[in-house]
Amino acid sequence: MKPPPGFSVIREPYIYALVDENWVPYLRERGLLDPSDLFEGLLSPTFKGRGELLLVDEEVLVIKRNRHGGILGFLLGDLFLDGSRVHRELLLLWRLKKAEVPTLVPVASIGKKVGLFWKQFLITQYLHGADDMLSFLQATTDAKRRLTVLKRAGEVVSKMHDLGVYHGDLQLKNLLVRGEEVFVIDLDKSKQRIPLPMSMRFKNLLRLMRSVEKAEAKGLIGLSLKEKVAFWLGYKKGKGHIYKRELRKRLKLHPFRRLIWRLGWFLEGLISRLFVKYIA
Known part of the structure; x- marks a missing residue:
């Protein structure tokens, strides 16, 4: 190479x-x-x-x-x-x-x-003074700072997508926060395709959404609608008319998708417990 x-x-x-x-x-x-x-x-x-x-x-x-x-x-x-x-x-x-x-x-x-x-x-x-996004959201109660960081996260992910990079595991722990800066990490299994198709952009965003909802389901964090919108405002950057149409399409299926996610988490936990019991 x-x-x-x-x-x-x-x-x-x-x-x-x-x-x-x-x-x-x-x-x-x-x-x-x-x-x-x-x-x-x-x-x-x-x-x-x-x-x-x-x-x-x-x-x-x-x-x-x-x-x-x-x-x-x-x-x-x-x-x-x-x-x-x-x-x-x-x-x-x-x-x-x-x-x-x-x-x-x-x-x-x-x-x-x-x-x-x-x-x-x-x-x-080594990136000194940084925490992953999950830890940041658990530890930070300042509403203004949370909104600022989440909007910045949307901007960083959008810029990554504009460069054609599809993240192989876009989730809360692969976004680092230092001050009000947000860093994207762990590009293992990621790939680049220019331009990145809308379908791949939203597949990545749904993966991130899935990690948020999994953390919420476990009671680790709670994000308000305003905070979720802050991320979206950072991501769309003047292209809202394009993304809004695509987002509407995908939100129609979101209740079904959420049900599948929750079933998957249940089965994942069950299999993990059985596997640990078996090897023990």
């Missing part, structure tokens, strides 16, 4: 990496071009989601180890057949940064060959 400007390709035994040229000496000196050993025997990563995150060097860098979710996670853990996935994520991060969409600063994408499989790691600069 061709690296973005300012990045070098590093090929070593079992390692293929795209690295910011300014960071090559630093990563070599600290042995971070093969970060797999850092995760071996690690019982509690700094953060954990679909991937696992580890802060290193006094919170200068974050290393994300990609892992499968669900049953695949139990069977394969961090082993992938597709060795280019993490490099595509770095490329999308670089493109968003270049277009001034708030996101993490990419440092390196690293693939380590293990037999037929790859272990994959993404290194980014």
Whole structure:
């Protein structure tokens, strides 16, 4: 894969990496071009989601180890057949940064060959003082600040879509908040298609809406209609006549969609409990 400007390709035994040229000496000196050993025997990563995150060097860098979710996670853990996935994520991060969409600063994408499989790691600069959107909404009671941040979130997601980027997992935990800034993160499984079709835009927005409603159903947060409209006002940016028509189409099916979501959450919880009981 061709690296973005300012990045070098590093090929070593079992390692293929795209690295910011300014960071090559630093990563070599600290042995971070093969970060797999850092995760071996690690019982509690700094953060954990679909991937696992580890802060290193006094919170200068974050290393994300990609892992499968669900049953695949139990069977394969961090082993992938597709060795280019993490490099595509770095490329999308670089493109968003270049277009001034708030996101993490990419440092390196690293693939380590293990037999037929790859272990994959993404290194980014650590974003100090940021919380994910779910934590922000749980902790913040200032109504004006909540409205400002939600509107800004709509603007950031809209700009990402204008660049043709479809987020592979657009949800509350993949939006970070620092002050009144909003950053989009975790572009694993994301893709770029220019222009991004309206159907893909709304599929992404519905995924975000689903994560909001799931958090509300669990009693973790509560968003007022005014707050949901604030996000929409940020997103539509002068194109309201186009999006309004599309939104109306999709809202007709929303009660049915919500029912399906709730059924899915119930089954997801049931299967998870049975699976945990089985492996125990």
